[in-house]
Amino acid sequence: MYIPNHFSAPSQEEIVSTILASGASDLITHDGGEFQITSLPFIFDPNGFDKGTLLGHVARANPHWKSSDGSQGLVIIRGPSAYVSPSVYPSKKEHHKVVPTWNYVTVHLKGTIVVHEETLWIRDVVTKLTDHFEAVSEQPWSVSDAPEEFIESQLRAIVGIEFVITGIEAKYKLSQNRPKADAEAVRLDMHRRSEFPMYEAMNRVQE
Secondary structure (H helix, E strand, C coil): CCCCHHHECCCHHHHHHHHHHCCEEEEEEECCCCEEEEEEECEEECCCCCCCEEEEEEECCCHHHHHCCCCEEEEEEEEEEEEECHHHCCCHHHHCCCCCEEEEEEEEEEEEEEEECCHHHHHHHHHHHHHHHHHHCCCCCCHHHCCHHHHHHHHHCEEEEEEEEEEEEEEEECCCCCCHHHHHHHHHHHHHCCCHHHHHHHHHHHC
16 A cells, blocks of 8 residues: 555554444455455454454355455455545645645555354354444344344354454555645534544544
């Protein structure tokens, strides 16, 4: 990934926060013949290996997993992103040498894929995924809320995916290349437009 110095990740903690806050991410592999791409939610286990692991699952009917065990892959995690209009730059009034752009946060994870068909392993991951994403619900749903025989049938229909992270690249393009007044104007415009994830990301970078 092309990462100019001014768009590098502000800290390791910020990268971890982006990974933890991610929803569905793109798992990409190449089996020698063509690319395989699946969008799926992961949970991040920072203690699994040196750089951590991602845990998730795919439908057993999805052929992606059949060619993935032991292979190298890429997971693209997308953070906040938003259009930036040059009309908000104070520097526009000075020289008009401004153009539109796009601000965004993305993390690319390289790693090795391990496929799991063990029911207990898959159930544990499904439970962790459910607990993680149900945390925002007023009345969180639990795996144990459904009949056991139904859950068993659902578990047989999926395959576990463990993504062992071997490399991390992160890009935080948040107007750091603009004059301070321009970057501040963009930050305030994000708030005006209710682009709050981008607004908060720019707050952290400008601190």
